[in-house]
Amino acid sequence: MKRTVCIHLGSAVLALFLLLLPRYASGSGTTYSALLLNSYHSSFPWTDGVTRGIRSTFESRGLRVNLDVEYMDTKRIMSVRSAAAFAEYFRAKYSGKRPDILLCSDDDALVFMLRHGRELFPGVPLVFCGLNNPGFIDAGGDSHVTGVLEVMDIPGTVELIFRLFPGTRNLALVSDLSISGMGAVSLARKALAPFLHRLKVIDLLGLSGEDLRYELSMLPPDTAVLLLVYFQDDAGEYYSPARSVGLVNSAGPFPVFGLWSMMVEGGALGGSVLIAEEHGAQAAEMAVRILQGTPPSEIPPVTDRHLTPVFNHGEMVRFGLSRFDIPAGAVILSEPETFLYRHWKLLLANALVFSAAFVYLLALFVNERMKKAAEKDLELKMAQWEGLFRNAPEAYAVFDGANDIVTVNDGFTRLFGYTPDEVAGKNLDSVVADSPEIKAEAEKISARVLSGEVVAGETYRRKKDGTLFPAEIIGVVFPMRDETFTGFAIYRDISERKKAEDEMLRNLKREALISSVSARLLEEGVRGGVPCSLADLAAFLGIPEGCLVEMDEDGLPVREFSLAGGMVETLSPPEFSSGISRDSLNELVRHLWEKGRLILEGSGPGDAALPSFAAEILQVWGAPLHIQPVYSGGAVKGFLVLRSAGLALSHGDEALLAMYCDLAGSAFLREERMNLMEETGRVLDGASRGIVEILGHALAMKDPYTVGHQINVAGLAREMAQKGGYDEAFQERVYYAGLVHDLGKITIPSAILSKPGKLTDIEFAIIRNHALYGWDILSSVDLPWPLADIVVQHHERLDGSGYPRGLRGDAIGREARFLSVADVVEAMTSHRPYRPGLGIGAALDEIRSRRGAWFDPEAVDLCIAVIEEGYAFDGGSYRLFLP
Numbered sequence: 001m002k003r004t005v006c007i008h009l010g011s012a013v014l015a016l017f018l019l020l021l022p023r024y025a026s027g028s029g030t031t032y033s034a035l036l037l038n039s040y041h042s043s044f045p046w047t048d049g050v051t052r053g054i055r056s057t058f059e060s061r062g063l064r065v066n067l068d069v070e071y072m073d074t075k076r077i078m079s080v081r082s083a084a085a086f087a088e089y090f091r092a093k094y095s096g097k098r099p100d101i102l103l104c105s106d107d108d109a110l111v112f113m114l115r116h117g118r119e120l121f122p123g124v125p126l127v128f129c130g131l132n133n134p135g136f137i138d139a140g141g142d143s144h145v146t147g148v149l150e151v152m153d154i155p156g157t158v159e160l161i162f163r164l165f166p167g168t169r170n171l172a173l174v175s176d177l178s179i180s181g182m183g184a185v186s187l188a189r190k191a192l193a194p195f196l197h198r199l200k201v202i203d204l205l206g207l208s209g210e211d212l213r214y215e216l217s218m219l220p221p222d223t224a225v226l227l228l229v230y231f232q233d234d235a236g237e238y239y240s241p242a243r244s245v246g247l248v249n250s251a252g253p254f255p256v257f258g259l260w261s262m263m264v265e266g267g268a269l270g271g272s273v274l275i276a277e278e279h280g281a282q283a284a285e286m287a288v289r290i291l292q293g294t295p296p297s298e299i300p301p302v303t304d305r306h307l308t309p310v311f312n313h314g315e316m317v318r319f320g321l322s323r324f325d326i327p328a329g330a331v332i333l334s335e336p337e338t339f340l341y342r343h344w345k346l347l348l349a350n351a352l353v354f355s356a357a358f359v360y361l362l363a364l365f366v367n368e369r370m371k372k373a374a375e376k377d378l379e380l381k382m383a384q385w386e387g388l389f390r391n392a393p394e395a396y397a398v399f400d401g402a403n404d405i406v407t408v409n410d411g412f413t414r415l416f417g418y419t420p421d422e423v424a425g426k427n428l429d430s431v432v433a434d435s436p437e438i439k440a441e442a443e444k445i446s447a448r449v450l451s452g453e454v455v456a457g458e459t460y461r462r463k464k465d466g467t468l469f470p471a472e473i474i475g476v477v478f479p480m481r482d483e484t485f486t487g488f489a490i491y492r493d494i495s496e497r498k499k500a501e502d503e504m505l506r507n508l509k510r511e512a513l514i515s516s517v518s519a520r521l522l523e524e525g526v527r528g529g530v531p532c533s534l535a536d537l538a539a540f541l542g543i544p545e546g547c548l549v550e551m552d553e554d555g556l557p558v559r560e561f562s563l564a565g566g567m568v569e570t571l572s573p574p575e576f577s578s579g580i581s582r583d584s585l586n587e588l589v590r591h592l593w594e595k596g597r598l599i600l601e602g603s604g605p606g607d608a609a610l611p612s613f614a615a616e617i618l619q620v621w622g623a624p625l626h627i628q629p630v631y632s633g634g635a636v637k638g639f640l641v642l643r644s645a646g647l648a649l650s651h652g653d654e655a656l657l658a659m660y661c662d663l664a665g666s667a668f669l670r671e672e673r674m675n676l677m678e679e680t681g682r683v684l685d686g687a688s689r690g691i692v693e694i695l696g697h698a699l700a701m702k703d704p705y706t707v708g709h710q711i712n713v714a715g716l717a718r719e720m721a722q723k724g725g726y727d728e729a730f731q732e733r734v735y736y737a738g739l740v741h742d743l744g745k746i747t748i749p750s751a752i753l754s755k756p757g758k759l760t761d762i763e764f765a766i767i768r769n770h771a772l773y774g775w776d777i778l779s780s781v782d783l784p785w786p787l788a789d790i791v792v793q794h795h796e797r798l799d800g801s802g803y804p805r806g807l808r809g810d811a812i813g814r815e816a817r818f819l820s821v822a823d824v825v826e827a828m829t830s831h832r833p834y835r836p837g838l839g840i841g842a843a844l845d846e847i848r849s850r851r852g853a854w855f856d857p858e859a860v861d862l863c864i865a866v867i868e869e870g871y872a873f874d875g876g877s878y879r880l881f882l883p
């Protein structure tokens with residue numbers, strides 16, 4: 001406590017020293033000389049106030065200034081002779097001297113300095129204050145002159161009159177006839193102009209004392225007096241501010257107001273006035289700036305507008321005014337001193353002493369209370385920590401710098417099985433990690449913790465009974481005051497969490513397995529998908545042996561997928577299930593339909609707990625067995641048999657088995673339906689081919705040459721498609737379309753079809769309609785190929801010059817483009833009764849010349865390639881249908 005007080009006291013002394021040091025340091029520099037010339041005498045209140053303001057400002061700014069003060073005394077002595085005498089005195093005293101700065105107060109001093117100062121002190125800056133007539137500096141035009149103009153707040157003072165005496169109707173202006181007095185009267189007349197509707201102004205100017213008293217006594221009672229400047233009567237007798245105010249007050253019960261603080265000090269009631277000291281301080285601030293290097297030309301003259309409501313306490317009492325009647329912030333002068341005011345320093349010193357003693361005693365009291373509160377808080381925290389340590393659900397162990405156990409909590413006893421007495425003083429790792437598998441790792445962790453590292457992680461620890469369990473551990477040390485440290489080890493058994501994590505991972509693997517099984521069965525079917533998926537399922541469950549049995553509609557096994565040693569073999573006909581009687585299979589299926597699954601642990605013969613059919617099943621596959629039904633199409637269409645010594649499956653694994661069997665049943669059903677669809681497709685495909693061949697052969701009765709032509713065109717078009725790498729479906733479409741591409745000619749008269757000469761335009765137009773007739777016939781038949789659309793386009797050309805619709809480019813199907821090329825080549829090559837064949841060379845030249853214009857470039861290139869590789873038309877195609 002004493003040490004703290006000394007520190008604070010020393011800090012305060014140092015701060016005070018640092019605060020005062022700049023002031024004294026700044027005063028140790030240059031010493032300036034200044035000359036102050038006052039217009040009035042030394043005891044004049046305004047002059048003394050201005051002088052005090054200048055001196056105090058120089059001191060507060062830390063400047064060393066030797067200030068010489070002179071007084072012109074123009075209030076008491078004002079004549080040409082006295083002015084000349086003062087000028088001679090001034091010249092004799094200051095000739096040859098050059099002050100650093102000149103200051104003057106009020107108009108007379110400024111006029112004197114402007115007249116004589118340039119001669120006596122050329123180039124020395126001049127700062128004025130108390131100036132009423134700004135025309136003096138305007139006429140001088142000197143850049144070395146600046147200062148503070150004085151302002152009279154006549155409107156503000158009139159507002160105070162109305163505030164304090166609302167019934168005032170007359171205002172008496174009192175002034176002498178001096179230059180200052182008449183200037184004040186002139187300013188008053190201008191300032192009072194806005195108030196003439198409320199006030200009657202009465203001029204009392206240049207009167208003697210007795211005349212002034214008489215005139216005032218004759219004024220009505222609702223009059224207030226504004227004392228402007230009355231320092232001389234008509235005979236030239238000097239009146240001090242106190243004497244002039246006393247004269248007016250003696251004339252009647254009128255409130256007297258003034259425009260300077262000296263009037264209020266002299267006994268006037270009040271006014272909005274300038275404070276002499278503040279006015280002088282403003283001028284001194286300008287002088288300081290000039291002494292510090294600022295040229296006077298850069299400091300323009302300013303008007304002092306720091307006007308303050310000031311009141312005389314005695315007059316306030318006379319007129320019954322209180323502090324609440326005057327404006328807030330107003331200054332009250334001549335207020336009587338109270339006991340507190342007279343002895344405030346002594347009282348303040350005693351108050352400080354008593355306050356310090358009280359603070360000291362209070363600090364002692366508070367310190368004692370805080371000490372007791374801290375002790376209680378420490379006891380509470382110790383109890384809380386002890387309770388937290390003892391009752392924490394985790395295992396806590398406190399150890400020292402040698403890693404020896406200091407104490408353990410109840411959670412440690414519950415987890416590891418040791419009591420605190422059993423482990424106290426023993427090495428921590430020898431207690432919780434006394435096992436070859438984990439001891440080295442535990443010692444490394446302890447070394448890291450003892451080095452100051454905070455260690456957190458998961459590992460294994462050993463219980464008292466030797467059980468290893470997964471644990472989450474935290475190790476940390478805390479330094480003590482004696483440069484030792486204490487360590488804390490926290491253990492949490494995370495066996496259940498690990499089980500949950502393992503189960504979560506197993507669920508993810510189950511989901512992945514189901515996705516894999518589903519994809520395989522969907523892509524590879526039963527034959528390819530079941531063996532692989534069954535092997536994956538057995539590997540996941542850890543089951544070495546089993547069998548998936550598929551049954552037919554009659555409930556008899558038709559196929560087996562036998563599992564042994566991780567490999568699956570497909571057996572058809574079945575091998576194992578064929579050894580089970582029909583009745584036992586029916587009973588098994590019924591049981592699976594009703595119960596959903598069957599678990600056979602195995603037992604002796606005649607065990608009443610086993611179903612009647614269980615003996616045959618156990619004889620085939622052994623025990624224990626898990627049998628899961630395979631549903632397909634709303635019935636049991638098989639079953640899955642799994643055999644393993646540790647067959648107890650979890651709920652998730654049983655759900656996995658059920659889902660696998662459902663997928664297998666769906667695969668069985670899909671395979672059955674696909675087989676049925678393939679068989680149906682084969683029947684329909686054969687029927688369609690038969691229909692097309694019948695339609696093609698039907699034309700032979702009318703034009704056998706056309707039928708042979710169709711067969712050759714179909715063969716060439718198929719070879720072209722095969723050469724181009726098109727699939728079998730495309731090849732079938734162009735082939736069967738080729739077989740019937742001229743089927744529409746069956747409606748054309750034979751005379752036109754077999755006419756040996758040139759066809760007429762009408763006959764050719766009839767021939768051109770055969771493509772449309774073919775479309776009409778084929779579109780009425782439901783075929784697996786779009787033959788009608790191909791046939792109707794086989795005479796279209798890429799440039800739109802073909803028929804019957806004039807199609808262009810990609811609007812013509814690719815199959816029709818192949819047929820159009822094969823049709824032209826075969827027609828030009830083969831013989832007709834009415835003309836011989838033109839030869840294969842002419843036919844190939846024709847399609848080459850029309851490549852890209854009439855015929856598809858790819859089809860042309862493929863046709864040429866096929867012909868050049870040795871393809872030839874079969875002449876027997878014609879002979880087959882000739883009579």
